[in-house]
Amino acid sequence: MRVVYALWLRQIRRYFRARSRLIGAIGQPLLFLLALGYGLGSVFKQAGQGNYIHFLVPGVMAQTVLFSAVFFGINIIFDKQFGFLKETLVAPVSRFKIMIGSALGGATTSVMQGVLVFIISLFLGFRPYNWALLVVSLLVLAMLSTALACFSSGVGSIVNDFQGFQAINQFLIFPLFFLSGALYPLNHAPAALRYIAEVNPISYAVDALRESMINQVHFGYTKDFIALGITVLVLMAFGVYQFQRIEA
């Protein structure tokens, strides 16, 4: 536990020392909330769907966690380039612990960013329908960020350069995000989009967030948490496996 905690703490410290990253991390979700929220708000309302910003907040929170957690793996590449990885690899600790400790650190900072977006949304007039259920929202963010931080650690273990990492991420993140129902209700989407959303784990995170924050349901908690649970296990296994294969 001491090792996992020490490596977790390392990520938290690194995160708070990179101030530019903090600002960048909030800029994009804010843009989505403001530009899309106010831009499409009136259309959304006329279509009888209610307040678009309210609808958008859980989706943008999922987006924030998605983007930042998937970016986390770049730290593995940094550690390779700057040599710190070797220090951990010759230490008498299992690679499993090294990887999990670091990934949990990345997951924690991602959740913090998601929470920050939530706080900003309160200033834009957003109110959750039941404050107590935010515990569920937090659990969803934690599961989503853990799964994705593990995934991106795995990617960071495979590739050795920033360009390769970016290419893989860009190729994956945007489809996952745009096809997840984070920006539009799946209930009224064409069948093709709905089918795609069903195999996209992000959809389930967005759905569970929406259910716990604004009481709108598409899949329901049971499906959401089964899908999220499987995603966490599969991506954690992927991340650990790839991290163990790194050769110095």
Add this chain to the structure above:
Amino acid sequence: MPEIMIKAEHLTKKFGDVTAVNDVNFSVEKGEIFAFLGPNGAGKSTTIKMLTTLLRPTSGTLHLAGFNVANNKDGVRKSFGIIFQDPSVDEELTAYENMQLHGDMYGIEKSILKTRIRELLELVELWDRRQYRVKTYSGGMKRRLEIARGLLHHPKVLFLDEPTLGLDTQTRNLLWNYIKQLSEKESMTIFFTTHYLEEAEQIAGRIAIIDHGQIIARGTSKELEKQTDTKSLEDAYLKLTGKELRDEGEDPNARMRLRLRARGRS
């Protein structure tokens, strides 16, 4: 009969068709200072990586501090410290935090850890700067921090892979004096590589020269001179390894490090 701390038997490492280390045998006694010399790409780093559990040998056996490297990695890992060729500290953390993290990973008891960190940071004259982030350090300071960190868990064997690369004469002197002391007072076993032959001449008890993956000569500096009928270790070395230039293998990490170095980041 002195205790053997490092023992390599028929050590071989192949990367595809290329044999980087070919049937290498050597042993290093407790408290000995052993230099491992050779041109770029001769197999020095590959050997160190195998000794330090970073690479698995293709064949052959390796023992370190009595542990078999193949099946008792943690025993081996607790027994050695390593100063890598390239920096391996976390530059975003402070010196103290780097030391702390190392202690946590090696499971050093917390009360002992505090005093040891202080002792070592004072020794390498970084205690006053312990709360500064490592990225504000000069190259020599970083190297000193790496040495302090490598010693934190009181290793029985210390590996140094070109530890003085890019350091000024003062820092090099300080470093070697300190390492000599460690070997004498604590009878710590030292295994190092270097391209500065005068360092090997002055500090090492025994020297092995590796080229094309094989050990081509071994002995004390004087013995090597006698074997080759030369007047200095440098002449002996050049006679043994030839004068043509060598290129190191190009991998993306090495290229990136070069780029970072060129930008003055390391």
